[in-house]
Amino acid sequence: MKPIRTAALAIIWGLTLTGPLAADAIRFGSVADFEPYNYLDDEGVLQGFEADLAALICTRATLNCEWSLAPWEDMITELLQNEFDVIMTGMQITPARDVYVDFTQEYFPADPSAFLALTGALYPSPGSVVGAQNDTLQAEYVTDNGWSLSSYTAPEYAVEALISHEISAFVADQAYLQSIVASNPGVFQLVAQDVVIGGGVGLGVRESSPSLLAALDGAIAGLKADGTLDTLIGAWFDGRDPNYRSAQ
Numbered sequence: 417m418k419p420i421r422t423a424a425l426a427i428i429w430g431l432t433l434t435g436p437l438a439a440d441a442i443r444f445g446s447v448a449d450f451e452p453y454n455y456l457d458d459e460g461v462l463q464g465f466e467a468d469l470a471a472l473i474c475t476r477a478t479l480n481c482e483w484s485l486a487p488w489e490d491m492i493t494e495l496l497q498n499e500f501d502v503i504m505t506g507m508q509i510t511p512a513r514d515v516y517v518d519f520t521q522e523y524f525p526a527d528p529s530a531f532l533a534l535t536g537a538l539y540p541s542p543g544s545v546v547g548a549q550n551d552t553l554q555a556e557y558v559t560d561n562g563w564s565l566s567s568y569t570a571p572e573y574a575v576e577a578l579i580s581h582e583i584s585a586f587v588a589d590q591a592y593l594q595s596i597v598a599s600n601p602g603v604f605q606l607v608a609q610d611v612v613i614g615g616g617v618g619l620g621v622r623e624s625s626p627s628l629l630a631a632l633d634g635a636i637a638g639l640k641a642d643g644t645l646d647t648l649i650g651a652w653f654d655g656r657d658p659n660y661r662s663a664q
Contacts, residue, residue, distance in 0.1 A: 441480045442628065443500035444470055447488050449570060451595055452652050453506040465652035466504050469523060472644065473619075476635035487569065489551045492516055495622060502632065503620035506589065508553060510614050518623050520633040522616025523645065525658045529554055530590035531608040532578065532597070539607045540584045547574040547583040553614040554587040578604075587611075591653055 446454045446462065454464040462483050474481040484500045491503050495517065508526070509519045531539065531546075540546050546563040548555040549571055558565045566583050568574040574586040575596065586593070590609060597604045619636075621629045639645040640660040649656055 441482045443484050444502045444504045445486050445500035446505040448485050473635040477631040508614040509618045517620040519618040522618045523636050524617035526616045528590045528610040529613050530593045530606045531585040532593045533585045533607045535605050544584040547586040557613050
C-alpha cells in the first residue's frame with residue numbers, strides 16, 4: 417500500500433483539524449484505478465469524483481486527510497487492521513459489508529451496472545462465461561443468474577479476457593464501462609444497461625470510530641443540503657442529477 421503524497425495533493429489536503437479527531441491525519445483508502453470514481457493521473461496524483469468529493473468532505477468536517485492505496489479485495493481487511501481509517505472507493509452499502517464496517521449515508525445513489533461485450537456480440541446466453549471483479553456484487557450477480565463466473569483481481573484483466581474471447585461479457589459499474597466504450601470506439605458495446613445491483617455508495621469506517629463516522633456523515637449531509645453534491649455528480653457523471661437537495 418503506497419501513500420500518495422505529491423506536492424499538489426498535499427496542498428489540497430493540508431487542512432486544519434480541530435476537536436477530538438485532531439491527533440493524526442485521517443487516511444482514506446482507495447484502489448485508484450476505477451475511473452471516473454478514482455484514478456491516478458500521469459503525475460501520480462489521485463483524480464476523479466471521489467478525490468474531489470473527499471476534499472470537500474474533509475474541508476467541511478475540518479479533517480486533515482491523506483490517501484493510501486490498497487487492492488479492492490483487501491479493502492475491508494486493511495481497514496480493520498488500521499492500515500487506513502476510511503474506505504472511499506466506490507463501495508456499495510450492503511448488509512453483508514455492514515456486518516464488519518459502519519457506513520455513512522450514501523454519497524452516490526445506487527449505481528446501475530452494465531454488461532460490456534465486443535461490438536456485434538449478443539447478451540450472454542445461459543451457461544456463458546461472464547467476467548466480474550473479485551468480491552463484488554456483480555460477481556454474486558453472475559453466479560446467482562446461472563452464468564459461469566470468471567473472476568479477476570482488477571477490471572483491466574477482465575477487459576483483456578474479453579478481447580481474447582475468454583469471456584462473453586464483463587459486468588461492472590455502468591459509468592466505468594461507458595468510459596471504456598467511449599475510449600475505444602468500435603471495439604466495445606454495452607449489451608445490457610441499467611442493471612441495479614445493491615444499494616448506494618458510502619464511506620466505510622471501523623465500528624470503533626463513531627466520532628469519525630459522525631463527522632463524515634455530517635459533512636455529506638451538508639453537501640447534499642446545499643446542492644454541492646448534486647453539482648459534483650453532474651460534473652463527473654455526464655449531467656446525472658440525483659436531486660439530493662430536493663430530497664432533504
